[in-house]
Amino acid sequence: LIFxxxxxxxxxxxxxxxxxxxxxxxxxxRRQSDDALLLEEGTLYPALWRLEHKxxxxxxxxxxENNRKAKxxxxxxxxRRQLRHEVKTWEAYATAVAKVLGATQPPLPEKIG
Amino acid sequence: MTPTPLWHRYARLFGPDPAxxxxxxxxxxxxAKIDDLITQGWPPGAASQEAERQFGDLRAVEQIGLRxxxxxERRRRLKDYWNDSVQDARYTLRALGRDPGFATVCILILxxxxxxxxxxxxxVNTLLLRPLPFADSNQLVWIAPPPNACGLSCATxxxxxxxxxxxxxxxxxxxxxxxxxxxxxNLRVTGRGxxxxxTSVELIGNFFQVLGVQPAMGRLFTVDExxxxxxxxxxxxxxxxxxxxxxxxxxxxxAVELNGTPITIVGVLPDSFDFGAVFSPGAKVDLFxxxxxxxxxxxxxxxxxxxxxxxxxxxxxxLDDANRVAPNMYFNVKYPRTLGxxxxxxxxxxxxxxxxxxxxxxxxALWFAVGTxxxxxxxxxxxxxxxxxxxxxxxxxxxxxxxxxxxxxVRQLLMESLVLSGAGALLGLALARILLAWLAHQGSxxxxxxxxxxxxxxxxxxxxxxxxxxxxxxxxxxxxxxxSGNLQEVLKDSGPxxxxxxxxxxxxxxxxxxxIALACVLLVSAGLLLRSFVKVLDVDLGFQPxxxxxxxxxxxxSAPTNDASVAKRTxxxxxxxxxxxxxxxxxxxGMSDFLPLGPNREWDTPExxxxxxxxxxxxDPLVYVITPGFIxxxxxxxxxxxxxxSDGPHSERVVLINASAARVYWPGEDALxxxxxxxxxxxxxxxxxxxxxxxxxxxxxxxxxx
Numbered sequence: 176l177i178f179x180x181x182x183x184x185x186x187x188x189x190x191x192x193x194x195x196x197x198x199x200x201x202x203x204x205r206r207q208s209d210d211a212l213l214l215e216e217g218t219l220y221p222a223l224w225r226l227e228h229k230x231x232x233x234x235x236x237x238x239x240e241n242n243r244k245a246k247x248x249x250x251x252x253x254x255r256r257q258l259r260h261e262v263k264t265w266e267a268y269a270t271a272v273a274k275v276l277g278a279t280q281p282p283l284p285e286k287i288g
Numbered sequence: 289m290t291p292t293p294l295w296h297r298y299a300r301l302f303g304p305d306p307a308x309x310x311x312x313x314x315x316x317x318x319x320a321k322i323d324d325l326i327t328q329g330w331p332p333g334a335a336s337q338e339a340e341r342q343f344g345d346l347r348a349v350e351q352i353g354l355r356x357x358x359x360x361e362r363r364r365r366l367k368d369y370w371n372d373s374v375q376d377a378r379y380t381l382r383a384l385g386r387d388p389g390f391a392t393v394c395i396l397i398l399x400x401x402x403x404x405x406x407x408x409x410x411x412v413n414t415l416l417l418r419p420l421p422f423a424d425s426n427q428l429v430w431i432a433p434p435p436n437a438c439g440l441s442c443a444t445x446x447x448x449x450x451x452x453x454x455x456x457x458x459x460x461x462x463x464x465x466x467x468x469x470x471x472x473x474n475l476r477v478t479g480r481g482x483x484x485x486x487t488s489v490e491l492i493g494n495f496f497q498v499l500g501v502q503p504a505m506g507r508l509f510t511v512d513e514x515x516x517x518x519x520x521x522x523x524x525x526x527x528x529x530x531x532x533x534x535x536x537x538x539x540x541x542x543a544v545e546l547n548g549t550p551i552t553i554v555g556v557l558p559d560s561f562d563f564g565a566v567f568s569p570g571a572k573v574d575l576f577x578x579x580x581x582x583x584x585x586x587x588x589x590x591x592x593x594x595x596x597x598x599x600x601x602x603x604x605x606x607l608d609d610a611n612r613v614a615p616n617m618y619f620n621v622k623y624p625r626t627l628g629x630x631x632x633x634x635x636x637x638x639x640x641x642x643x644x645x646x647x648x649x650x651x652x653a654l655w656f657a658v659g660t661x662x663x664x665x666x667x668x669x670x671x672x673x674x675x676x677x678x679x680x681x682x683x684x685x686x687x688x689x690x691x692x693x694x695x696x697x698v699r700q701l702l703m704e705s706l707v708l709s710g711a712g713a714l715l716g717l718a719l720a721r722i723l724l725a726w727l728a729h730q731g732s733x734x735x736x737x738x739x740x741x742x743x744x745x746x747x748x749x750x751x752x753x754x755x756x757x758x759x760x761x762x763x764x765x766x767x768x769x770x771x772s773g774n775l776q777e778v779l780k781d782s783g784p785x786x787x788x789x790x791x792x793x794x795x796x797x798x799x800x801x802x803x804i805a806l807a808c809v810l811l812v813s814a815g816l817l818l819r820s821f822v823k824v825l826d827v828d829l830g831f832q833p834x835x836x837x838x839x840x841x842x843x844x845x846s847a848p849t850n851d852a853s854v855a856k857r858t859x860x861x862x863x864x865x866x867x868x869x870x871x872x873x874x875x876x877x878g879m880s881d882f883l884p885l886g887p888n889r890e891w892d893t894p895e896x897x898x899x900x901x902x903x904x905x906x907x908d909p910l911v912y913v914i915t916p917g918f919i920x921x922x923x924x925x926x927x928x929x930x931x932x933x934s935d936g937p938h939s940e941r942v943v944l945i946n947a948s949a950a951r952v953y954w955p956g957e958d959a960l961x962x963x964x965x966x967x968x969x970x971x972x973x974x975x976x977x978x979x980x981x982x983x984x985x986x987x988x989x990x991x992x993x994x
Binding site: 220 | 313314319320343357360
């Protein structure tokens with residue numbers, strides 16, 4: 176299960192190492208998350224196109240490993256910047272959530288007056 | 289320019305098709321999935337089903353892809369267009385930079401034409417299109433008799449007539465007017481060091497209320513003040529307040545001395561109100577005082593009429609109403625004989641028409657003239673572009689051969705003319721600005737509303753329209769012509785200046801012919817204009833202004849009795865004239881209370897002795913009061929003798945009359961030595977002077993008596 180905002184950042188991250196086509200992105204996400212991130216594959220494409228529309232991704236047609244015509248996506252400089260930004264936001268969010276969830280005792284009452 | 293991505297060029301090759309792209313992409317995904325599943329050991333049929341199951345809603349995804357794809361395609365096309373245009377612009381600048389002579393000539397031609405058009409449009413806009421600077425100015429009407437020969441005296445009404453008209457008319461919210469015979473510098477501001485001349489106009493008290501003008505400071509005249517209340521008051525114009533009183537913020541309530549009488553300043557008018565600009569072009573008014581109608585009843589025609597119509601009343605109704613009122617109006621209620629004298633003489637016209645009506649035709653003519661100039665400039669530009677394009681035919685042919693479409697080449701040429709006309713428009717705007725700034729301060733031009741000339745949004749929009757349409761029309765013509773040429777012909781033809789075919793020649797010939805025709809039209813009209821101008825200069829004014837100079841003099845002739853006052857005045861005049869005449873270079877000196885070419889006036893109707901004439905048959909002559917020497921100083925031609933100092937109230941009464949008057953009084957006879965009767969007084973005609981133009985250079989000459 177993947178939330179929509181999260182999917183965007185995952186796609187950006189998947190493309191950090193170089194251009195990939197859509198199918199490669201799904202398999203990469205599945206392998207890297209050890210099959211933990213189950214993705215309805217169809218939802219990937221609207222996200223890809225949206226990111227392309229925003230100018231974070233560039234697309235070009237090329238040949239896949241087994242010589243099929245495939246559309247390859249590549250990070251634009253702007254996409255790279257966006258990824259850095261989102262990673263930071265995500266980490267801050269995750270730390271905050273982890274802190275709350277990892278608490279072992281109730282917080283001290285705040286002093287009043 | 290950002291480098292074009294690879295896929296972009298690839299997509300171009302097959303033509304962009306977002307729908308096919310989406311299908312291809314999704315099919316590839318499914319295919320790859322099926323391949324993977326089969327490698328994992330799924331049977332082919334089940335693998336395909338499983339792939340679709342894992343994908344989810346294929347149709348929905350496709351739909352989204354289609355929508356997004358179309359959106360992107362549109363944006364891409366726009367971006368391409370923009371990129372191409374930028375490329376064209378860069379290329380144009382480079383090409384024009386290589387040929388600065390061509391560019392300079394084009395831009396200068398266009399700048400002159402566009403500048404002239406902008407300036408004239410600005411004038412036309414100010415005078416004809418824009419409403420007058422008053423609230424609901426379309427309700428304002430000017431009431432005057434039909435145009436006639438006798439000038440301002442016949443365009444004005446008596447104080448009685450004003451009151452009758454105001455009281456009897458039903459279509460006006462209110463009627464006002466002003467004393468029309470104010471002359472420049474008719475007041476002396478005293479009590480503040482050197483006496484300073486100032487120009488004042490007397491207004492009927494409700495003048496500003498009718499126009500809807502609010503004072504910037506202080507207040508307008510009160511009803512009491514308008515009736516000549518106990519304290520004389522004045523309103524200042526904004527310009528005068530700034531100039532003479534350094535924009536003193538506490539001016540309201542202060543007193544100034546006008547001709548020795550203390551007058552309280554009750555207010556300052558707003559900047560936007562310019563009396564001269566609307567009512568008396570070229571004049572500068574410094575302050576306004578209320579006109580006391582009670583003192584003016586016996587003064588003849590002195591006020592103009594100006595009314596504000598009730599809402600919804602049209603001018604035709606106002607005319608009907610005026611025709612109803614006119615027969616019941618007296619020139620002077622004391623004289624029943626003067627009843628109905630204004631019949632047919634009360635014609636309301638919209639104030640705007642009164643102010644600009646006379647100019648409408650000449651302005652429109654001017655507009656056409658500058659339009660013709662623009663056409664000539666455009667044809668010129670077209671021709672220059674053609675010539676240049678002919679020289680570049682090879683370049684275009686090569687570009688065409690390399691795949692540039694015809695539209696692309698036309699766009700390139702269009703961009704060139706756009707850049708040229710844009711630059712021309714900028715320069716033209718600067719020119720127009722200078723021209724307008726100069727015009728606006730040209731007081732002697734006597735055009736109404738001149739000081740409000742400026743380049744505003746409308747003018748700017750007009751300039752842009754002119755520039756773009758010029759570029760389009762005159763750039764498209766050669767562009768289309770070039771682009772339609774036969775590529776191969778041009779490519780094969782190696783010689784420079786190779787012929788571009790007959791149709792090409794024909795177009796250029798047409799351009800040249802139309803240019804010459806337009807130029808001829810302009811030349812002829814300019815010639816005619818110049819001729820009439822020269823004619824105006826040639827008009828025999830009846831005096832020689834070239835060598836005459838005038839000075840206004842104040843004097844104090846206050847004396848206990850009239851006789852003593854006359855004696856004192858004579859003494860003063862003789863002294864002044866003796867001193868002025870003694871100045872080196874002064875040939876002759878004289879005095880008059882009135883200079884030619886000023887507003888007119890008339891006093892009474894003398895009759896030649898020994899003849900009986902029906903009343904109304906003789907003209908009311910214009911009277912000049914002059915001293916000996918005036919005739920000679922003005923360079924007027926005199927038959928008979930000039931006045932001498934011994935002609936005076938105690939000697940035989942003498943007058944000079946002009947040739948027109950002589951013709952009227954004693955047709956076909958010699959007027960010298962005859963006697964004019966003014967009531968019971970006999971005036972001996974001692975001289976006849978040639979006619980002097982009394983009001984305007986173009987106007988006729990009425991009878992004049994000295």
